[in-house]
Amino acid sequence: MSDNKDHGGFFDTGWRPSGDVHRDEDGRPHEHPGLQEDVGLGVRASRALAMHELLVEKGVLGENEVEEAIEAWSERVPSNGATLVAKAWADPEFKKRLLEHPKETVIESGFVPEHNADVIVLENTEDVQHMVVCTLCSCYPTALLGPPPDWYKSFSYRSRAVTEPRKVMSEFGLELEEETEVRVVDSNSELRFLVIPRRPEGTEGWSVEQLADLVNRNSMIGVAAATEPGTD
């Protein structure tokens, strides 16, 4: 799956339920709910697994309920957002509607906003660059972009995004013109942002599918530009 690189390996390895202990010929468990067999379980990891087991045993949760929720995450990928952006680039009427009625348009396009959060769509232009952060934690449009990357959740991004956004963008490879105004928007649990990056030049007449390939995840967070044609 080509989107794997955007998830930090989220779907790279098979899910193994914590209670399903497989044993080798010597009776030793060889599946491991932690990161690696030789790492062991940290305190909070073991307590999370313990809570899940107890909730299932008490009948508070169904046996496969969490596993099914994990499966559902495979539907939440950056190509969802990329499709919306590409359609907006290709169709001015769709872009107008996406900007004016973002949540309705997201839902009509077949996506379900996470815990019914509101959505705002912001367009980057020659004059204005929007960049998204969640200074308090990690709020993010997961229905459109998947789980947030580690750097989005890091202390350094959360701190620096609001004080030196140009420098942060520069670290991501985006050098803005001095005249371009920078607007940093702070997400919260009830409101998530999707950025429409600037459409690369030389893409006139491209199909939505072709355009969507240029819409990388970071450009929809506003820290990077869309991919230039021929450089992917």
Place this chain on the structure above:
Amino acid sequence: MPAVHDRGGWPTDEPIDREEHEWADWERQTQSLRTVLDSRGIMNVDELRRGIESIEPAEYEASTYFERWSASIETNLVEKGVLTTEEIDERAKGLRDQWGYPE
């Protein structure tokens, strides 16, 4: 000083590490456990956030992202009487005995 979770504008010039870590199964499970608890009406996202924001500052800073989620889910489930600290202690110890302790 702002609270420990309120990171916007904290003085730091630490570069942004863009390396993604490989997700452990327990992290995927913790992420989805929260989703399921929410859809069951047991704990919503604001309660998750309140639980995270009430973690002691030293632990908050030393913890990984999903370690904070684990702590918050526990705070909420114990407060609501869904689980007890003692039964989580006992089961977690059993799991660590089985799977090993980090060095």
